[in-house]
Amino acid sequence: MPNLMQEHPGWVTTPTGYTRVMRSGSTTWHLTWDSSTGDLDVSPADAPALADPRPVVDVVDPGTAAELFGPLGQALAASGPVARVRNCDLWDAIGTAINRQVVTVTQARTTHQRFCIAYGEQVLTPAGVMYLFPSAERVAALADEDFDGLGMKFKRPMLRAAADAYLANSKVWAELPPAELVTALRGVYRIGPWTAGAAVADWSNDFTQYPYYDMAVRHWARTAAPSLDWPNNDAEFGPLWLAGAGEHLSALTLLTLAQGGARATSEP
Template identity: 45%
Template structure:
């Protein structure tokens, strides 16, 4: 069985119905439904389908993975993840995820979309930069997002001022995004990984990856500090850093729906 990752807070979980998510490509608005084989429906525009990346633990067979981690990922099996086509949506989502726990970020993302975003079938998109800039202090406060107003509006202004951003190489884009007030290395890297699908760019020593690695393979003594974990993770992953990071996050996403506590990303 192939698992579709539903970790991204743009997925709307619905009782007695498949999860749905809307996404913007360069030419159209799409609705995705999380059936066993994800379906894509064009709601507006044309062409340019959203990209779904596939990752298979079998591709890691040549790595010297710790035995427990190898077993956990093999049991999980192949994974798919929707690449966020809109750089703005990736940036805004990473800002929403700052500091707070994953469950709170999902609830806030949902509330923000459904209060101020554009309708897209049974769900809604995040507000555009223009819509974010038009929101008042009171409207942010009513959504419980007063502390997100300044970084979101600063990011919206910067995004509109830099139409060249989507064309930048990932390393240059991560650097450029950090020029936005209250967008630090974690936020910039998480946004670019989400947008590009390259999770070698993700801050792979963050709390979520460290937690899931330790839970998936408790027999291995993983470094507790970020720098030590990052060095160990790079050593283990070799040329498959992106795939290994996605697969461990997918393992955590699957595990979290059953037994694990909520995990956050307390970074900027």
């Protein structure tokens, strides 16, 4: 039975597992994960549009990375497969990545939830009331005090610029391959390589685009395989990780991040 990766702050704990709502085009989906069985139920929270894709879950088998970095591969294999739901909503992925800039996981989760409750669409589900990430249209129309009242003054210009860029380019962006989408996002005001890569990985589940050199990957690699001499900085860790992972870069990065727990929210 796979573990569910829940680094996205939209996941909420329930008595039997975890739940989340997700926008896909004009359709809203309610996802429920049963921790005892590993089953994922995906149900429309409203009348689904035929053209809107259902959320997709990818299961990553650690066997693909079991031979990499010796003790690390062994630790990943022992942890078992990891399931991760692709984010159907590219705007949500971009906004969430911006919100995660330069803050801890706990701070990002708190801010995300406050922002969604304040300005996101309310969704009624069997698990109770939940909230979507505020739409790009809503974010673009918010006043300064709307951001500042939630402690988001620093994120205000970035979210506004991203919302304007998304509204102008969303159809083109949605058709781009992951690597080209990273490049396109980096053209938006104050979206750097980390934010662009994290957003595209969330949206595509292609973790070759994730900033694999970052502190979170380094921390969980070191935690899972402390006997290895891991570099302490991006410049040295990145090339080592890339060379060692080879064609399994996406799987190795995702599985290592999942070492942060089923929710992958523990602080590095």
